[in-house]
Amino acid sequence: MTWIILIVTLGSGPDQYAMIPFRNAKDCGNALPAIHGAIVNEYPDAVAKCVESGIPKVRPRARPDHFNK
Secondary structure, eight states: OEEEEEEEEOSSSTTSEEEEEESSHHHHHHHHHHHHHHHHTTOTTOEEEEEEEEEEOOOOOOOOGGGOO
16 A cells, blocks of 8 residues: 555646645545646646555554563
């Protein structure tokens, strides 16, 4: 399982993009129309897409009791 990233590109400059992480593709797909719709009014050439990041979702584990001493 990896993170799904919603990438929004506003233009061609280095600071013209945003990356928003989602836990699954369904949530990213549901957010895509709302986010793109809100941004396209200000930036008509904006592009938004969901991509799989390749970064695994790792949950931290509790430290075993014998390490607390």
